[in-house]
Amino acid sequence: MVGIVLVSHSERLAHGLRDMLVQVAGEEVPIEAAGGTDDGGLGTSYDRILVAIDRADRGAGVLVLTDLGSAVLTARTVLEDRVANDAVLVDAPFVEGAVAAAVLAGTGAGLDEVTQAAVEARDVRKL
């Protein structure tokens, strides 16, 4: 199953979002939170992101979502350093994209389809 990694500046935000995703996607989808700095402060952590990607990687690829553009820089560096290149960064709204991706991943869809679901979440209206 495609894995999902949630890169946020806030540890609480990443874990809270993970709770929501597990509820919609079920326990089988590997969903990992990578929030906050190494010591749990606001920011992003290279090491937490790397560990999260490795954990979420079950062979079907990993989708990495970020809360803000500045998290992209850390995530991108991790992806460039990482030997296995089956993880992709997606430009999608963090919460909305993650929910859409988790739902699709839960159906057994592949990385391309899961990525597309995250991207298309941008155009889904809420009101």
Add this chain to the structure above:
Amino acid sequence: MVGIVLVSHSERLAHGLRDMLVQVAGEEVPIEAAGGTDDGGLGTSYDRILVAIDRADRGAGVLVLTDLGSAVLTARTVLEDRVANDAVLVDAPFVEGAVAAAVLAGTGAGLDEVTQAAVEARDVRKL
């Protein structure tokens, strides 16, 4: 100053996002988290949303952001029931819209401008 209310299905998510916003917007912007059900489970709470809006309302209006479409239903009902009608629901990406709105609110911008910033966050690219 314009207030901001964060309606999420997850209490942790709402609070983590609030932490991030306080960092960028400063302590003066009234930012309230309304996450989870009355007993802290996953879902939304009419009462938490109402209390959060009343707290965030300092006379300059309140922008209400929701994590998913299903949170909109509860928030919309609160807004319809509420006598003071200076709170508005916005269709914006939750995290990205909230950050943009908080930054603008922190500069003293009015409700229209803050709302617009949240909406436009949809079109900001991360990668």
Add this chain to the structure above:
Amino acid sequence: MEEELARAWIAAVTAAVRTEADRLTELDTAIGDGDHGVNLRRGFDAAAAAVDSLAPGSAGDVLGKTGTTLLSKVGGASGPLYGTLFRALGKTLRAGGSLAEGLQAALDGVRQLGKAAPGDKTMVDALTPAVAAYAAAAGEGEADAARAAADAAAQGARATVPMQARKGRASYLGERSIGHQDPGATSTALILAALADVTARGPAR
């Protein structure tokens, strides 16, 4: 509608929701987040308790109180929707309207809040035919009208199976939402079945 009938209805819905909670949750697990049964159980347990401790008044008071309680206790999308449904019913009855008018107001409220149209695979697909059936059979008396509404709701719920969801969480699944019965349409059918049952029996004393 008499107050006692309203009280009996809420009690019957609460009992039905308890019995069917697992099935509702299962349906919601297939195309949602698997909490519809839990949500409604929490909501109707609270509503039943609130109605029990409500001073004698009118059917409108009972249904309004039910709506307000569901609104704050359910926690899912169905909370504000059923909250709106029961509040609209209560408001119409308090203003002297008929149950047929109340059901129409309830449907209007649900549609206005949720923006779902028939065919979107939501509770609206059970509620819409139910309200129409009640109105069509209203001349035959409350019991027959309620039974017709319940049958129409059940059929409306079954008709959601082949639909693709366009509102609510199930819409994230796109085409993959096809082939499952909508949980909210299913619970709407339960609510109307309870109405038919208590109306057939007459108010419990």
Add this chain to the structure above:
Amino acid sequence: MEEELARAWIAAVTAAVRTEADRLTELDTAIGDGDHGVNLRRGFDAAAAAVDSLAPGSAGDVLGKTGTTLLSKVGGASGPLYGTLFRALGKTLRAGGSLAEGLQAALDGVRQLGKAAPGDKTMVDALTPAVAAYAAAAGEGEADAARAAADAAAQGARATVPMQARKGRASYLGERSIGHQDPGATSTALILAALADVTARGPAR
């Protein structure tokens, strides 16, 4: 570049970041999230410690270690950016390249990672003229070239004041980012000033 000079450089940057942390944070409070000084302090304190316990090797090793440490310890956007800068420098030097080549590789790496162009009100606005100035003055010796680079970086940082931010957090402010000096451009100027200072003094022993 000699290893001792590289070690002295990192020590000097660490000292400068400590002295200037509050100013950097203040600049970041105006147009960002107010953590740039704290971020760099945490990062360079860790880098200095890592370099101190690094076995003797080469300047490239020292700078590479600095980059890797910044990358995992800074926590802000400047972490991967300065991490990339120092890793690119280290890599070029280890491969036998000159400092001028290393600085160019550093700039390329920063630009590729952050996608910022000159004029976007970022560290790129200090780094770009610094790298050009170093290359232009490289024939006059390391000390003069480093001084020229430091001056160009300082000027580049000042030139960010009237710019509107198009990358990083400050871009959320739109036009309201105008009138403030970019924190990252300011810290880049500090880093190059430290290089000029230690190069002028020669490696500390």
